[in-house]
Amino acid sequence: MNESGNILFSGVGGQGILLASEITVYALLEIGLDAKKSEVHGMAQRGGSVVANLRYGKKVYSPLIDPGQADLVVSFEIMEAVRYLPYMHANSKVVVNSHKIAPPAVATGQILYPDDILDELAKQNIATYNVDGFAIAREVGEIRAANLALVGALSTFLPVEEEVFMKVLKERLPRKLDENIAAFLKGRAVTSK
């Protein structure tokens, strides 16, 4: 497992990608790695495309992931995974929430949501893992736990043991801990097959 890497979190403003990226950071820091994370606030939120860059390793300089350098992508929305294709490479792994949010052009009926958009990743032979975050969240009885399911799916690609994640979840998510852990484990099961 690589001791350094670049994780790109993407989604739509208001989906809670920041919490997911924070949990991931704490797990990486826990095993003694350095990390930097870059977010964009302000005008860019408000329902627009949002992205957070997380880089980890022995020593991290730049806070930004270069094009072609995202080893892992976690997207909270289907189209938003594919939007960052230029940041991926042949061995990137993409964890994608099976959830569609219509952008304005779709919502106003000018075009249809491109249902086959994930084919763009397949065409480049990029490994894609579909996680139905909201189905998992409903199963565990905490609708806000969808992001933990995605972190769970991501976790199997990180140099962090499951116990470390458990410790971090206990420290960081005192509320609805059992539900969040259940969601994390269900997400983890998707990528550990």
Added chain:
Amino acid sequence: MVAKAGSDDKLWLSGNEAIARGAWEAGVTVASGYPGTPSTEILENLVKYDDVYTEWAPNEKVALEVGVGASFGGARTLVTMKHVGLNVAADPLFTASYTGVRGGLVIICADDPEMHSSQNEQDNRNYAFAAKLPMLEPSDPAEALVMLKEAFELSEKFDTPVLFRTTTRLAHVKSVVAVGERALGSVELKFEKNPQKFVMLPGHARMRRRVVEERQQQLRDFAEGYSANESHLADTKMGIITGGVAYLHAKEAFPEASFLKLGMSWPLPEKAIKEFAAKVDELVIVEELDPFYENHIKAMGVACEGKDKVPAMGELNAAIIKQALGGDIGDILPAAEMPMRPPNMCPGCPHRGTFYNLAKLDVFVSGDIGCYTLGALPPLAAMDACVCMGASVGIAHGLTKALGADSYKKTVAIIGDSTFVHSGITGLANMVYNKSHATVFIVDNRITAMTGQQPNLSSGSTLMGEAANSIDFEQLCRAVGVEHVRLVNPHKISEAKKVFKEEIERDATSVVICQAPCVLLPEMRKAKVMPLAIAVDDCTGCRACVGLGCPAISWTSITPEEAKAMGKKEKQKGYASISPEMCNGCGQCQEVCKFSAISAREDV
């Protein structure tokens, strides 16, 4: 938050959180600022610490003047703003350079290369040169905390305000930060009467002008030995002079190169630069935005490359630098074609109703800075100009003076509550005094919303959570001489439209206050929401509600066969529906639906 269990001397902090922590550790007791991305979270975090007075000022000029006053009294003082805010604060800035300080005074200006949330990407290092002030520029949150404390030392030692430049990729980047304890400054808190220093009459200013020049020389000497100006010699084929976040990208791109990293952007350490230049074969300047170091280094007679290779526009990253300096970044996968996802006003945003009406009137809309600038985007597309904070009012007036009587009933300005308080009031007074015919729309949602709900002078509370006066806009407008001031609820689209028309038609300066609270206010979030729904059978597919551009409303296309099967006319192209999760029941769509197809969800 603690970065790792068991160690509370290292925290995982954003640049803005680190600056707030650094200010507290530096013994800051007074802080003022105006919200602006990417600077806003500094004061929002500083207010959480004990023993620091923090406030939101109405604009950056006032914030800096408050800072200058607190410094004259002996307090260590922090002033925060975004890059364009320093334009507003430039007047006190240039003369505070002459008066100097008593308590340390540090001014944060947060630049936004790439314009993530800004109307321009000016490079504020130019202000340090122009105002003859020292400027520090850290590259990550850990450095920001240390250097902010050094900035206060510098300010008091050299009797000068200190500019502290951040950029988006420092302000909103998180990293592990070593933290320490609070240590108070040693300047006595008192009135000090010293007119030669504090009263800038020409005679005094001429004396201080010399002091400024001597100080510049002392600061140049200081820069030569300052630890944040670091030279690392490695492979001497290429030497890179850089600073701020650009250093991190350059180091990532060329880890083996030699570096002179400038933590102090002004004044520059000429001796250290010349020494470094002499030790490397090829000297390259890597900096974001303007050729600031480059021009000054070239003026020293040092040959170097810079903006001939590295872009002067937008943010840098390691790949851009690598490519600019002849490195290989490999093949990049092509982007897939897909619709854009621009930001939008929230479901239930009162501004939407105002723009919906303005879009239907034949007017030129002079806009302003805030969430409502999004009214320029389709489908509303009801804004025709936007330049800077407060400019909507002056621009509308100027248009009518240029275009004459034909424009009088076609010119409106639209400005938010915080922006109006920031710099719209003087423009309105000018309109009355100079006999304008335009109409000013104050879209008053009682909060500075775009930057994340900061209270302003019309909100009724302070940054520190105390109840406060809330400016009554109606009274204020009347006080500057506006005779015709109307108050409307922007959610009530038809009623509002009637008022809009009357006031736009009026042959005098008039004001329409569109008043409804921001849906992101805590009390609005807590309020019970009654989502609306569209009865599919009643929807004729007229698209009126879709024209609002509300994120909760979506359109489903249907074929003629489907239309028939649904019992609709074959020519109906589709129908609209409302997401119950997103709808907050504002009722604007109900207002625009001529077929009464929209009602409370439970009734549909």
